[in-house]
Amino acid sequence: MKSTIQFGVDHLMANFDPLKFGKIGLVSNDAAFTSSGKRSRITLLEAGFEITKLFSPEHGISAKGADGAFMPNGTDLSTDLPIVSLYGEKLAPSKADLDEIDTVFFDVPDIGLRYYTYLWTLSYVLEECSRNQKRLVILDRPNPLSGVIEGPMLDEERCSSFIGRWDIPVRHGCTLGELAKLFNSEKQLKVNLQIIPCLNWQKNMFFNDWNLDFQPTSPAILSWECMLAYPVTAYLEATNLSDGRGSDTPFAQIGAPWLIDIDLTRFSEITRAIDFQPCQFIPEEGKFRGELCLGIKLKVTNPSLYHPTLAGLCLIKTIREQYPKYFAWKPYPTRANPAGTRHLDLLLGVFEAEKLFDLPWNAFLSSVLDLTNTNKWQERVKPHLLY
Template identity: 50%
Template structure:
């Protein structure tokens, strides 16, 4: 396989005409070149005129706790000022952009709608539209692949479920790159701001080199750069769109352990029984085994939990959202006197209310989890259907193959 390069390496190898413009860089420490050098450092060493940094949730160093407000600061690596876009504002304002000619965005994504870096990008897009700034997105491969046959819904209900963990009508697992989504959002006018200012800001996407839609992260890189505290490895990223739904229930999703989003449990859970049922019902691409763990933070911190660990043995057929629905249904059914829904307070949702609605994009989602049938799998496909997403996004896809993807 030819070497796969993220957009930032392509940019560095082919310096653009705007290299000496005053640049605002939206980034974090997970954004590295192919040789693992921090992007902000590589750009400065290459002579790009970076004047200000902007950081998303978890901060520039990617170590901030989930949902915790991040403050402005100074970057120890470059000495540049850092404006937080997960603090008292979610987008650059007029003052931030007054002495900036161009905004460059480079933050790794993990292909899940409720992972917030995507929505930071949309707020940056709107700010550039309002203030007429050139926006350049250094694209990166989707670590979960770009296979549209593996995209999973539901599509987000904007009227009832729009929030910072899902603003617009896309599937939960979208199977696109951030560059592709940016092109789609601008062309389709996903917000009133983008509709009204679509022609006021140039949008440029620097494509990745040699990446194809069928490729998963381990197929092009052996070492995964953690994108946030709870996504330390590829398998956590792959399971996140499903096990992330556990945030809305009184079940530990593994925060505060070495394997976040790969395990699920509680002090009252029968892990062996849950694992056995999952493996009996359907083990397409995954195997569940019982485990015991004691988280150091989050739900049940310091308490012994009984639970399961999911081992994905075939990412090419595994559908994490489907399994997330199944897991919640099984736990709820087996432990009716212990299971309960739980709020999940964050900087962008102080009360933590309606968290399952906001995660799934479905109004009154808690009422849908009960399911139907003896084993609870009959109607899951209805809630994980991505609808007509493949056709809607097709004109904005940048990478092949389109038609000859593998299918389940």
């Protein structure tokens, strides 16, 4: 079945005159395609849009740079355009970067999770467009995880970082265009902001409803199955467990040399939309590189019914209690957080999050259920929704 989904870039090229935007600086990467499968920046140039400079987020223009690794400036081999890295010496474009640009375009595929950093690159671009009075055009894209929402919200005073600057839920249910509207309003940025919406997408649609080929959005999000599993297992970054990076299914399997068996019966009702099977793997990079890891492979069987944050935290709690001599919290150094400290706090947006796991099971479950509640968010974001 042919897809009817149209991305913002498709909508732009079909309905707007390239000359009205002047000289353009484009924030994008190799994960950005049109709905017909052509690379976004190439197609825009061929259509007559005057792109003079590229800006790349984390993972670089290729979208293949290592997680958290410094990305240098460079030249795009596909277009010969200069690339200014926004995950290298700086996280935001400078005044000099923007001086000879009339309009900034933003076209980066996101996956709908607060700790996925492309969103926060957008937040810095918003601020700099405000400061330098530059027009910002967001070529919107659907949220592959649908419009479903799950907390926790972010403690902005104590847990703000490049994996969560501002107070939104972990699973926000929005497109980047919608969040840009919210930020522009709440932070009073007064950016000359234009959202080019995607077409024929609804909030109840997941990626597998789009009828499009999957394009990896970063090195470890290799497939739709990995993307679905990621919000379950992302919190393992803050532990000494492997999250499957360096294997053929990153995030969709977890393990350690000592993780012989896990009894998951205590929270089987919470994970009824996820199938768990025993597995073995040898990571080629990351934790336990070259070592045989025992563990579990997970497959989301019903995306509409799963609660990934709740499931992921219960999984860590269970492993911690069943393997107290082996399990440990661990720093996770990145370019944006070189020491890697308080990583669980920053992922969850919850101050002293590790203390949650010291609670007895019932108290832990009650606390996590409270944290993942997002009723207030729905009302707050409602005026800014486009779909």
